[in-house]
Structures are given as structure tokens and as C-alpha cells.
Amino acid sequence: MIVIEGCAVATVDAAGTEHADGHVVVDGDRIVAVGAGPYRGDASATRVDGRGCLATPGLVNTHHHLYQWATRGYAQQEILFGWLKELYPVWARIDAGTVHAAAAAGLAQLALTGCTTSTDHHYVFPRGAGDLLAAEIEAAAAVGLRFHPCRGSMDLSEKDGGLPPDSVVEDTDAALAATKEAIDRYHDPAPGAMVRIAVAPCSPFSVTPRLMREAADLARSEGVRLHTHLAETVEEERYCQEVHGCTPVQYAEDLGWLGDDVWLAHAVHLDAAAIARLAATGTGVAHCPSSNGRLGAGIAPVRDLLDARVPVGLGVDGAASQEAGELGAELRQALYLARLRGGPAALTARESLALGTIGGARCLGRDGELGSLEPGKLADIALWRLDGLGHAGIEDPVAALVFGPAAPLRLLLVGGRAVVQDGALSTVDATVLAAGLARAARRLR
Numbered sequence: 001m002i003v004i005e006g007c008a009v010a011t012v013d014a015a016g017t018e019h020a021d022g023h024v025v026v027d028g029d030r031i032v033a034v035g036a037g038p039y040r041g042d043a044s045a046t047r048v049d050g051r052g053c054l055a056t057p058g059l060v061n062t063h064h065h066l067y068q069w070a071t072r073g074y075a076q077q078e079i080l081f082g083w084l085k086e087l088y089p090v091w092a093r094i095d096a097g098t099v100h101a102a103a104a105a106g107l108a109q110l111a112l113t114g115c116t117t118s119t120d121h122h123y124v125f126p127r128g129a130g131d132l133l134a135a136e137i138e139a140a141a142a143v144g145l146r147f148h149p150c151r152g153s154m155d156l157s158e159k160d161g162g163l164p165p166d167s168v169v170e171d172t173d174a175a176l177a178a179t180k181e182a183i184d185r186y187h188d189p190a191p192g193a194m195v196r197i198a199v200a201p202c203s204p205f206s207v208t209p210r211l212m213r214e215a216a217d218l219a220r221s222e223g224v225r226l227h228t229h230l231a232e233t234v235e236e237e238r239y240c241q242e243v244h245g246c247t248p249v250q251y252a253e254d255l256g257w258l259g260d261d262v263w264l265a266h267a268v269h270l271d272a273a274a275i276a277r278l279a280a281t282g283t284g285v286a287h288c289p290s291s292n293g294r295l296g297a298g299i300a301p302v303r304d305l306l307d308a309r310v311p312v313g314l315g316v317d318g319a320a321s322q323e324a325g326e327l328g329a330e331l332r333q334a335l336y337l338a339r340l341r342g343g344p345a346a347l348t349a350r351e352s353l354a355l356g357t358i359g360g361a362r363c364l365g366r367d368g369e370l371g372s373l374e375p376g377k378l379a380d381i382a383l384w385r386l387d388g389l390g391h392a393g394i395e396d397p398v399a400a401l402v403f404g405p406a407a408p409l410r411l412l413l414v415g416g417r418a419v420v421q422d423g424a425l426s427t428v429d430a431t432v433l434a435a436g437l438a439r440a441a442r443r444l445r
């Protein structure tokens with residue numbers, strides 16, 4: 001048993017329960033007690049002195065492209081379509097070694113910034129590149145994060161009216177077969193699972209309607225979730241109007257892509273009708289504020305989505321459009337963007353923390369076992385240090401975490417296992433990962 005005590009606790013439960021001085025108790029991979037004051041039980045438990053710290057649920061990253069860690073710093077002044085066109089030929093050269101190095105580095109950075117569960121959306125499978133999904137699943141196991149890789153795909157190349165070149169798209173049937181194989185090999189539906197697969201064709205301008213439709217059928221027959229990019233930019237909106245005569249959300253709905261088993265990355269450009277359809281169908285949104293800023297894509301209507309009761313989580317998005325890859329920092333970025341759009345009351349610090357935790361868990365269909373500190377839930381816990389220069393003296397610990405700089409971690413537990421201790425990774429060596437990442441990036445360049 002592990003007893004964390006002496007810390008502030010923000011449980012992010014339905015009632016928003018917080019303790020100024022409280023405890024969280026872990027037995028095996030589960031939380032068994034949360035409350036005020038010191039813990040009076042089991043004297044033989046390992047005690048963690050949490051004074052000066054805030055315990056929150058581990059953060060849930062709902063959108064990423066880990067391979068892009070090896071292609072950071074490209075196309076610095078481009079919008080999405082120009083950025084993609086510069087990067088597709090570089091991505092055509094990735095292999096299993098690149099993906100492993102990039103994924104290990106990206107997941108380590110996520111762990112160091114409070115993330116305990118991450119998705120990945122991998123949609124570039126060049127011929128002969130090796131087993132890319134296996135490479136990133138192996139990297140996640142080494143770092144120790146809970147992992148939801150989404151088997152992506154693209155089958156609409158330039159010659160057929162899409163955006164990507166031939167070198168990075170797959171044959172439709174081959175993509176569907178590989179997606180089915182990924183589910184068969186890796187998807188674990190059991191409670192407490194460390195790996196779950198989702199089905200994830202890339203975007204309206206890189207995927208045929210047939211692949212979208214058959215991928216949705218496949219996901220539903222296998223009982224796994226669906227993920228894709230949608231309504232990210234005005235150029236995508238224009239593409240959908242020109243090619244399909246409708247908005248991206250109408251297009252998605254026509255293909256069976258709205259539902260409570262679907263979460264969409266970005267959802268920046270939505271009209272009132274689109275928000276109502278997402279709400280009515282229970283479709284989730286992965287909000288990626290820094291990436292939207294980097295590409296100048298726009299500001300997602302997060303306040304309107306929350307008011308409509310749409311599940312909203314946070315995502316760092318791929319590191320080629322968000323070089324920092326820090327999930328903790330997205331709490332503040334989400335708050336800033338919501339306020340730039342809707343004024344200073346548009347999003348509170350606590351709402352931002354909820355986006356990064358229980359909101360993300362809802363997107364992944366795991367709010368029953370992740371996203372809040374409650375007895376019976378998985379012991380995925382971030383213990384943030386708030387007594388250093390960056391946060392000392394801010395009386396409200398949740399405000400310190402969200403308004404202040406990215407907080408260092410005293411401890412990060414994933415299923416009760418320590419992944420970060422006193423600001424350093426306990427599972428992998430960050431220096432070795434950085435050197436491997438630099439080599440992979442050089443090879444691609």
C-alpha cells in the first residue's frame with residue numbers, strides 16, 4: 001500500500017470535492033481511500049510526504065502523433081495544408097526505429113508533465129517500414145504509460161483529389177485489414193487495461209468515404225472506439241463544401257461518424273447546428289489549444305461545447321505542430337484560448353483541470369475507471385510540487401497549477417507504479433531517449 005498524505009487534493013469527482021490537507025491511499029493498481037487529514041489505517045504502508053504538493057488525477061492526453069517527435073521544427077509559418085505538404089515527404093521515410101525513438105521521447109515528456117494515459121493517432125504507414133504500431137506500444141510499455149494507440153490510415157492521395165502524395169497512402173482494403181489485425185493483436189477490453197486500440201482514418205481530405213464508412217463498421221463490430229480529425233481549419237471546411245456539399249460535421253454524420261463511441265480531434269470550426277449534433281449524439285472532442293495556435297487554425301468553442309454537455313478532453317497533438325508536447329501546460333493554454341474567445345469567465349481553472357482529466361477519460365470511454373481520485377478507480381495520480389518559485393504563495397492550489405508555470409512532479413503513479421519521482425523518470429533514462437530522438441530526427445532530415 002502507498003499512502004500519499006499532507007497534500008492538497010483535487011479529486012475532480014462529480015461534486016468537485018477538494019481537501020486543503022488530505023490523503024490518497026493506493027493498494028495495487030487501485031485507489032482505496034481519499035479523504036481529509038492524515039490516513040489513520042495500515043501503519044506498514046509506504047508513506048509519501050505530500051506537503052507543499054497538490055494531488056490530482058493523472059492527465060489524459062486525447063490526441064497525439066508520436067512519430068512527429070522526430071520531425072519537429074519544420075514548416076514554421078504554414079497553415080495546416082502547407083505544413084502537411086512540406087511534411088508528408090519527410091514522413092514517407094519513417095520506419096520502426098524512428099517511431100520507437102520518437103514515441104519513447106514523446107511519452108516520456110508526457111509523463112514528466114503529468115500525463116498517465118495517452119492516445120496516439122498513427123496514420124502514416126510507408127511500405128516496408130516495419131511494424132510501426134508494435135514499436136510505439138513497446139515504447140509505451142517501457143515508459144510505463146497507459147496507452148490507446150489509434151490505428152490510423154489514409155487512402156485518398158493527390159491523384160484522386162486528396163492532399164497527401166501516393167508515397168504515404170495505403171490501399172483501402174489493406175488499411176482495413178491491418179486495422180482489424182491491430183485490434184486482434186493488441187486491444188485489451190478488460191478493466192484496468194494498459195493498451196486499447198481505436199480505429200482512426202485520418203481526415204476528410206486524406207481518406208475516402210468508403211474507408212470512413214467501413215472503418216466505422218469495423219470498429220462497431222469489434223467494440224472499439226473511433227477517432228479522426230474534424231473541422232480543424234477553414235480550408236477543410238471549404239474542401240468539404242466543394243467536394244461533398246456539406247460541413248465537416250454533416251459529412252461525418254452521413255458516414256456514421258457521430259456517436260458516443262467517437263471522439264474528434266480539434267472541432268474548431270463548428271456552427272450551432274454542429275454543436276447540437278455533437279451533443280445529441282454524445283460525440284467527444286479532443287481540444288488541442290497549442291497546436292491550433294501554432295498553425296493559426298482558430299479557437300475552438302470550448303465554452304459552447306461544455307454548455308451543450310459535449311465530452312471535451314485535452315490533447316497536445318503531434319509534436320510537429322506543437323513542439324513542446326507538454327500536457328500539463330495545456331491546462332493553462334486551454335484556459336487562455338477559451339478566454340480570448342469568450343472573456344475572463346469563459347473557463348475556470350477547475351474546468352480546465354476537468355478537461356485534462358475526467359473530460360479526457362470520457363472521450364476514451366474510461367470515465368468509470370480513470371479521470372478522478374475516487375476509491376475503486378485506477379491509481380493514476382499526479383502529485384504536483386507547488387512550493388517552489390513558480391507557485392509558492394498562491395493560496396488556491398488548483399489556480400497555482402493552472403495559472404502558474406508547468407509544475408514539477410513529486411510523484412506520478414500509473415496503476416500504482418511510480419513512473420516519475422522528484423521530477424525524474426524512474427522507468428527510462430531521459431538522456432538516452434533524447435540522444436536516440438536526435439539520431440532519428442537527423443536520419444529523416
Ligand code: ZN
Nearest residue numbers: 229265317318
Ligand atoms: Zn492531429
